[in-house]
Amino acid sequence: MMFMPSCHEVQTDLTEYAEGSLPLSRKVGIWIHLLLCKVCAGFLRGMKALPGMAKRFLRPPDQAPEPAMKALSEALTALRKPG
Numbered sequence: 001m002m003f004m005p006s007c008h009e010v011q012t013d014l015t016e017y018a019e020g021s022l023p024l025s026r027k028v029g030i031w032i033h034l035l036l037c038k039v040c041a042g043f044l045r046g047m048k049a050l051p052g053m054a055k056r057f058l059r060p061p062d063q064a065p066e067p068a069m070k071a072l073s074e075a076l077t078a079l080r081k082p083g
């Protein structure tokens with residue numbers, strides 16, 4: 001039995017798929033689905049026609065917030081200290 005995601009799952013993962021950030025195990029399922037499903041293939045085409053648009057709405061900013069990262073690493077260091 002081959003792994004085959006549903007239309008809903010494919011469309012949810014499509015942003016990451018288009019960016020190439022999806023794990024291979026999930027990419028394979030989407031490849032197969034896109035070959036067989038015209039609805040989702042059309043969805044992907046429509047998404048590529050709107051460059052950066054979906055990205056801007058669905059993705060967090062690329063930059064890692066410096067103070068937050070520093071605070072996190074300090075908190076982790078403090079947790080590792082005994083007592």
Ligand SMILES: [Zn+2]
Nearest residue numbers: 007037039040
């Ligand atoms: Zn589909």
